[in-house]
Amino acid sequence: MPPKKPSSTTASPANPPKTSTPKSEPSIRNSQDAAQILSQITNNYLERTPQRTKLLDAFMVFLMLVGLIQFVYCVIAGNYPFNAFLSGFSATVGQFVLTASLRVQTNVENKAEFEKISHER
Amino acid sequence: MRLPLLGLLLGLLSFVSALSASGSKLLVVIEDEADKGKYSQFWTDLENRGFQLTYRSPKDASLSLFLHGEPAYSHLLLLPVRAKGLGPALTPNLLVDFVNGGSNVLLALSGEQSVPSAINSLLLELDINLPADRTSLVVDHFNFDSKSAAEKHDVILLPSPEFKKGVKNYFSVDGLIAFPRAVGQVLGNASPLLSSVVKAPSTAYVYNPKEEGESVEDPFATGSQINIVSAFQARNSARFTVLGSAEALEDKWFSASVQLPVPGSKAEKSSNKAFAQKLSAWTFMELGVLKVGQIQHYLNEGSQKGISNTSEVASIDVNPEIYRIKNDVHYSIELSEWEIDHWAPFSPPQGDSLQLEFSMLSPFHRLNLQPKAQTANSTIYTSEFKLPDQHGIFNFFVEYRRPFFTNVEEKRTVTVRHFAHDEWPRSYVISGAWPWISGIWVTVGGWIVFVALWLYSKPAEPKVKTR
Incomplete structure (x- = not known):
């Protein structure tokens, strides 16, 4: 039984997040429990997230890494062709934002809010 | 008669x-x-x-x-x-x-x-x-x-x-x-x-x-x-x-x-x-009188690079009024000295040199002029240099005031403009920009792969269940 449900994991329609219980709180003090919690979160995520959302998440993590590398490189090596840095970094960040909004729109939970948007978009 | x-x-x-x-x-x-x-x-x-x-x-x-x-x-x-x-x-x-x-x-x-x-x-x-x-x-x-x-x-x-x-x-x-x-x-x-x-x-x-x-x-x-x-x-x-x-x-x-x-x-x-x-x-x-002859300055790059004799080239633009920052330019000045009864090629005394200043209020360049050629009664001094990275109104200024020589003070004013929008080097020419350019392409490539996977993967069936 998961003690807490992170908001980022997509909710499965079969399991509304009413399951959180106060009794799990003292067990957090234990490091073993923390590990358990983490693994449960992961399991939960892997089991309940739709496959397309996982794909979106993977792409966002990838974009985050690419953006981070570019930023760190700029800090270390200097920003000489600053325009090149701006374009490279903002392309990555922009793609991240677009992907994030796609993720919001394709989330099954938010279906009601985006009724008017067709599947083809 | x-x-x-x-x-x-x-x-x-x-x-x-x-x-x-x-x-x-x-x-x-x-x-x-x-x-x-x-x-x-x-x-x-x-x-x-x-x-x-x-x-x-x-x-x-x-x-x-x-x-x-x-x-x-x-x-x-x-x-x-x-x-x-x-x-x-x-x-x-x-x-x-x-x-x-x-x-x-x-x-x-x-x-x-x-x-x-x-x-x-x-x-x-x-x-x-x-x-x-x-x-x-x-x-x-x-x-x-x-x-x-x-x-x-x-x-x-x-x-x-x-x-x-x-x-x-x-x-x-x-x-x-x-x-x-x-x-x-x-x-x-x-x-x-x-x-x-x-x-x-x-x-x-x-x-x-x-x-x-x-x-x-x-x-x-x-x-x-x-x-x-x-x-x-x-x-x-x-x-x-x-x-x-x-x-x-x-x-x-x-x-x-x-x-x-x-x-x-x-x-x-x-x-x-x-x-x-x-x-x-x-x-x-009768002695120590200096005379300035022809003064020429022109672009020393592109098709005009390394021209030694301007009269041989038909299309050369001599003494233009405008240059761009960081242009390579060529400057030459002809100097003669009166010796009793004739104009002779001038050469500064040992240990002294003729200098060219490229100045806007204060000199951005002060260069020794080199004797490049000699005619029967004059020496041609030249200098080749890159204009400073500063736009504005500049002077090619030769000032030569020495004891026992008449004063030489020659100013030629030119405009130095900045780069036009299409004259900058493209970013791929600059190797420092390559990491970020590759960042763009990695993002683009990642997006294409993502789209391919997205289209390939089938939406899961829970959709049906929610209804």
């Missing part, structure tokens, strides 16, 4: 080959007609060099330095006068105007008679100081002529003047020059226009024969602070030379035999004639 024609031709020829760079009319102010004979060798020498001499007494009513407001003569030689003043035609004001008008003055002083106060105040204008009592002489107990001044020690014998490195010596002669009864001058050190030509030796001092005792205890000047010959070159390059001893120009000293008071020294002929010739040649603009 033929003879007058020939004479006319010869006259014209001599007029054309007038030897000074600035004109041949020379006014000699001499008080006593009878004294003229004393300098006959000097007059002959000047006439042979192409000068037209006019003799006037300072009291002469017809004497005037100006004609219709312009200097009537190119050169003036002022010999010492016995009178207290120089008269209404030669006031210090008029003489300064004369120099400002571009004419040259050779002023000879003499310790035999007191210096007129007009001369004193004229020299003060130029920052040259004379002894206050006006009758003092330069005396030296080690460098006097033992033949003519064994008692008084007031005829000073000096070798050819020498200058520091980087200054051209127009006054070098062989042997000793005699300066009998010279008036010592002390130059103010504030004026960059003054330069000393002949300095007294370190053992010399200024002495007033009329006042025994006092002047020996507290002399006006001593040693090499005394100048026997000094030169002033005005901002308009007109020259004013002060010769301390007018007697040195006399025939008597041109061929005198002189001897130093050192045991073992031999009597030798004085080199006053050669020195008088050189001093008057310099003062009357």
